Amino acid sequence: MIDLARWDRMLEEAGIRTTRHRLLVLDVLACHRQPISAQQIHAELHERGARIGLTTVYRALTSMAAAGLVHTFTRTEETVYRLCGPAKHHHLICRVCGLVIERVEEDVMAGFRAEEVYGTCAACASPEITP
Ligand SMILES: [Zn+2]
Ligand SMILES: [Zn+2]
Structure with missing residues (x-):
């Protein structure tokens, strides 16, 4: 069930070696x-x-994060990881549920280039609507 060829290519493009552990972690x-x-x-x-x-999981995550393949976020003192898309993007992060949305368009506000924008996602803003 692991899409080996796909992860293999991803790791290669990120410039790091394919190992079984990295593949397993990517798949999760x-x-x-x-x-x-x-x-x-x-x-x-x-x-x-x-x-x-x-x-080993930590080591695989650290190397893939360093290669830019996996993005890291800090949630209540712990580091969490996400496999993002290949397009250059910044993140919209929901403070309530931790949802991350990749935003590809560039946001420049008063000369600042956004890297991470915190807010409330649609589901958390109106909890009566089923998420
Ligand atoms: Zn990302
Ligand atoms: Zn949310």
Whole structure:
């Protein structure tokens, strides 16, 4: 079920070596639209029966984040990770639920180029509407 060829190409384009651990971590990240923590990834891999240590998950995440393949966010003192699209973008981040939206258009406000914009997503702004 792992789309090996696709992840292989992604890692190659990011300029880092393909390892089984990186592939496993990428595959979990690809299942989530919201950023998730290393612990969560570790737990999911264990559920799938993959034998991989938390330190290894961290190492895979760190190298992929350094290569720009995975983006990191800070949520209540923990770092969470997200596999973003290849287009250059900045992030709209919901303070309430942590939803991340990639915004490709450039936002320049009073000479500032936006990198991360915090706010409230549509679902959190009107909770009576089903998310
Ligand atoms: Zn991103
Ligand atoms: Zn939200």
